[in-house]
Amino acid sequence: MSTEAADEPGEPATARGSVGVELGRRPLFYAVLGPFWAWLVVRWVHDWVLAPELNVTARETFFPTASLVAAGTTLRGAGAPAPVAGLLDWLAGGMDFVALGVEALPQLAAGAWATIVLTVVSILAGLVLAVPLSVARVYGGRAARYPALAVTELIRGTPLLAQLFVLYFGLGLTQYVREVPGVGVAVLPDTAVVVALIGFTINSAAYQSEYIRSALLSVDSGQLTAGRAIGLSKVDAIRHVVLPQGLRFAIPGWSNELVYLIKYSSLASFITVRELFFRAEEIGNATYRFVEVYTVAALFYIALVISASAVMSYVEGRVAIPGLGGKGRR
Amino acid sequence: MSLLRFEDVRQSYGAEEVLRGISFEMDRGDVEVVIGPSGSGKSTMLRCVNRLTEVDAGTIYLDGEAITTPDTDVNDLRRRVGMVFQDFNLFAHRTALGNVTLGLEEVLDYPREEARTEAMAQLERVGLADQADSYPAELSGGQKQRVGIARALAMDPELMLFDEPTSALDPELIGDVLAVMRDLAEEGMTMLCVTHEMGFARSAASTVSFLDGGQVVERGPPARLFESPANERTGEFLERLTSLHGGEQ
Numbered sequence: 001m002s003t004e005a006a007d008e009p010g011e012p013a014t015a016r017g018s019v020g021v022e023l024g025r026r027p028l029f030y031a032v033l034g035p036f037w038a039w040l041v042v043r044w045v046h047d048w049v050l051a052p053e054l055n056v057t058a059r060e061t062f063f064p065t066a067s068l069v070a071a072g073t074t075l076r077g078a079g080a081p082a083p084v085a086g087l088l089d090w091l092a093g094g095m096d097f098v099a100l101g102v103e104a105l106p107q108l109a110a111g112a113w114a115t116i117v118l119t120v121v122s123i124l125a126g127l128v129l130a131v132p133l134s135v136a137r138v139y140g141g142r143a144a145r146y147p148a149l150a151v152t153e154l155i156r157g158t159p160l161l162a163q164l165f166v167l168y169f170g171l172g173l174t175q176y177v178r179e180v181p182g183v184g185v186a187v188l189p190d191t192a193v194v195v196a197l198i199g200f201t202i203n204s205a206a207y208q209s210e211y212i213r214s215a216l217l218s219v220d221s222g223q224l225t226a227g228r229a230i231g232l233s234k235v236d237a238i239r240h241v242v243l244p245q246g247l248r249f250a251i252p253g254w255s256n257e258l259v260y261l262i263k264y265s266s267l268a269s270f271i272t273v274r275e276l277f278f279r280a281e282e283i284g285n286a287t288y289r290f291v292e293v294y295t296v297a298a299l300f301y302i303a304l305v306i307s308a309s310a311v312m313s314y315v316e317g318r319v320a321i322p323g324l325g326g327k328g329r330r
Numbered sequence: 331m332s333l334l335r336f337e338d339v340r341q342s343y344g345a346e347e348v349l350r351g352i353s354f355e356m357d358r359g360d361v362e363v364v365i366g367p368s369g370s371g372k373s374t375m376l377r378c379v380n381r382l383t384e385v386d387a388g389t390i391y392l393d394g395e396a397i398t399t400p401d402t403d404v405n406d407l408r409r410r411v412g413m414v415f416q417d418f419n420l421f422a423h424r425t426a427l428g429n430v431t432l433g434l435e436e437v438l439d440y441p442r443e444e445a446r447t448e449a450m451a452q453l454e455r456v457g458l459a460d461q462a463d464s465y466p467a468e469l470s471g472g473q474k475q476r477v478g479i480a481r482a483l484a485m486d487p488e489l490m491l492f493d494e495p496t497s498a499l500d501p502e503l504i505g506d507v508l509a510v511m512r513d514l515a516e517e518g519m520t521m522l523c524v525t526h527e528m529g530f531a532r533s534a535a536s537t538v539s540f541l542d543g544g545q546v547v548e549r550g551p552p553a554r555l556f557e558s559p560a561n562e563r564t565g566e567f568l569e570r571l572t573s574l575h576g577g578e579q
Contacts, residue, residue, distance in 0.1 A: 226419035229380060230433035230485055231409030240436055244423045323467020324422050 029306070036303050043109040061106060065099040072096050101296045104283045111279030112300055117189060118265040118275060119308075121197055123258050126204030131243070133209035138216045139238055148209070155206035161267050164199045168271040173198065196268035204261055211253035216246040248319060255312035262304050276300055331394050333358040333520050334379065334489060339388035339398075341374055348374045350544035351388070356537065358488075361521045363531040363552070366541035367567060372524040373416075375541065376491045379522065380404075380411045393488065409437055412482030416494040418474040420466040426453060426477045427462040430484045437485065452480040456510050472503030476510055483514075490514065492523040526571060532556065540564045 043062075072092035080088055136148035155163070167173045177183060177194045189197065219242050227237030266277035274282075280297035284290040332355035341349040348371045356362045364372050377383040379390060381397070381404045390398045397407050421429050430449035434440040440448065453459045456476040466474055475495055482490060492511065496504040508530050515521060515534040525531070531538050532552050539549045540561070548561040559565040 220419075220422075222415065222417060222419040223421065225382060226415065226421065227432075229382065229408055229413040229415075230481065231405045231437040232433070233405055236436055240432055241421050241423075248423070321423050321467075322465045324465075 029310070033303060033307055033310070037307070040109055040112060043106060044113055047106070047110060061102050063102050065102045068095045068099040068102075072099070097292050100287065100289055100292050104280070104293050104296055107279045107283060108276060108297060108300055111274060111276035111297075112304065114189075114193065114268075114273060114275035115262065115265050115277075115304065118193070118196055118200060118268055118273070119258070119262050119304075122200035122204050122265075123208075123261055125197070125201040126208050127254075129201065129205035130208035130212055131247075133205060134212035134216060135238060135243075137209065137213050139234070152206045152209055155203055156210070160199070160203050160264060161270060163203055164196065164267060164271050167199045168192070168195050192272045193268070196265075196271060196273045200261065200265065200268070203264075204257060207257050207260075208254060211257060212246060212250045215248075215250035215253065216242060218249050219245045245324060248321070248324060251312065251316045251319075255309065255316075258308050258312060259305050262308060263301060332356060332391075333360070333393055334522065335391040336375075337389045337391070339375070339378060339390060340386050341371075341378060341383060342386055348544050349378070349385075352541075352544070352546055353388075354539065354546055354549060356520065356522065358520050359518045360536045361515045361519075361523065361534050363535040363538045364522070364524045364541055365526060365531070365538060365567070365571075366547075370541045371544040372541050373493050376413075376493050376522060376524055379489070379491055380408045380413055382413075405437070409433075409485050410487055411489045411491060412485055412487035413491045414475070414478050414482055414493065414495045416497050418466070418471070418478045418498070420469075420474050420477055420481070422466050425463050425465055426458060426469065426473075426480075429466070429477055429481050433481065433485050449480075449484060452484045453477070455483065455513075456480045457506070470503060471499045472506045475499065475507045479507075479510055479514075489520045489522065492521060492525060494524050494526075496525065496527060528556065528571065540567065542567070 039062075072095040075088045075092040075095075078085070078088055133148050133152065136144040137152070140148065173195045174191050177191050180194070183189065183191055183194055223241050223245065224234075224237055227241035228234065232240065265275060268275050269278035269281065272278075276297055280293050283293045287293070335355040336352045339349055339352040340347070352371075352375055354362075364375065366372050374383055378385050378398075379392075381402070385398050388398075389396050392407070392410065396402070420426075421432060424432060427446070427449050430452050431440075431442075431445040434445035434448055435442065450459060450462060453462055456479055458473060458476050458480065461469060461473060461477075464473075466477070469477065479495075495511070496507050499507065504527070508527060511521070511523070511530065512534050523530075523535075535552045537549060538552045538555045540547045540555065540559075540563070542563050548555060548559060548564045550560075555564065556568060559568060
């Protein structure tokens with residue numbers, strides 16, 4: 001499509017069409033992420049449904065590693081001359097690394113599940129809190145604006161780890177959460193996870209409200225005026241006119257918060273949540289091979305972050321409206 | 331009884347007195363055109379009618395009832411008084427149809443289907459039924475303004491306020507909007523228009539007011555006011571306007 005044609009009015013399909021084009025242009029991206037997610041899902045289904053009776057800490061891998069380890073040992077003992085021996089050693093080291101990685105995979109998959117739950121639930125619950133917070137900041141009277149400002153600044157001004165410690169150790173939230181029916185049953189999150197979810201939700205709400213606040217401020221004031229002018233109450237005009245636009249403007253910043261949260265969720269390991277980082281540390285402690293296992297964990301985080309960005313990019317394209325910010329901009 | 335009556339209306343922004351005692355009345359079906367130099371208070375006067383701007387003193391009556399009192403239901407008032415803006419202010423996230431249905435669904439509580447039918451009828455009225463599914467960014471300025479008119483008409487207002495509806499338009503797009511406004515005037519809609527379209531004022535207005543320095547300097551039928559202005563300032567202003575627009579339209 002020529003640029004000229006794209007500038008012509010009357011082509012609402014452009015924004016949505018570009019998503020399809022993007023998918024087709026990134027085959028490598030999908031060649032890597034596709035198998036990663038397929039494997040994760042198979043792994044989870046296997047662990048929860050097919051073999052839940054197995055000891056969680058000693059899950060079997062899908063790919064046996066004994067032959068890799070044996071090959072590595074053979075290469076090291078081959079007794080070749082100097083430069084070749086070095087190369088063989090390097091190869092053997094690589095095989096050991098892969099073998100450890102593969103053995104760590106079931107554990108990391110379980111950790112990745114916890115990380116995903118922490119991230120997705122917190123970002124969505126945080127959004128539910130962030131919208132009224134930001135609306136109060138922008139459109140509220142003093143009675144709404146100052147408390148919202150105080151909460152936001154308190155949360156953004158203190159370390160997330162400190163907030164988690166206050167909830168977990170300080171307030172002893174666990175004793176109340178433990179009584180909630182359903183907590184820790186089957187695949188439902190256990191007590192520590194719930195406390196972490198509460199902490200991340202509150203923290204993320206504060207940050208998200210800042211993104212949404214600046215997005216709301218970028219909605220032209222004439223929009224609210226026009227809404228009021230047809231007889232909408234202020235609340236209705238904000239709900240039906242300002243928010244649908246503001247939330248679209250907020251998507252890029254909001255995606256940023258999602259990416260942060262994926263990695264910040266590793267702080268939950270400090271309050272005993274067995275998420276991705278916690279699992280990696282466990283394996284490191286057991287094998288003393290921290291570099292290798294943290295490298296594999298880092299690859300997990302990268303895969304999660306790239307996936308999240310892709311999903312948000314897709315969402316942004318789906319909700320795009322011609323002439324209204326983001327991908328619909330002309 | 332008059333439909334709209336201003337009684338010594340005053341309004342200030344800080345120390346700046348924008349309206350200095352405006353009094354006039356218009357009957358149902360009247361088309362009042364307000365002209366005047368920029369900063370004379372024309373838009374402020376309009377915005378006082380639907381309380382987008384609050385008056386400091388004086389009273390405005392709509393259909394005999396004071397609407398500038400604290401206990402006036404402003405949402406209901408705004409439902410009864412439609413407004414068309416200089417820069418359109420169409421809801422950017424909604425299609426032309428969606429712009430018209432919002433008020434029907436959320437203010438008048440129409441069911442979805444009925445709102446759609448009514449909105450289509452309003453778009454038909456301004457000649458834009460074929461653009462129902464276009465977003466504002468996909469419409470020309472003239473089309474946007476006509477959607478703005480349809481959006482206001484959908485609320486079945488008793489009075490329509492036009493705040494320089496053609497000032498932001500390219501010259502060749504003005505005609506369509508003025509044609510819609512003329513139709514409305516002929517249908518008997520009561521209209522209070524701030525506009526410098528002399529052709530429209532001449533052919534559609536029942537009365538023209540010249541506003542300067544926050545006061546109605548002169549008021550009368552368009553033919554009389556344009557041909558033989560009684561006030562010196564009115565004459566000067568009309569002269570400048572005519573030379574600027576290159577005469578009649």
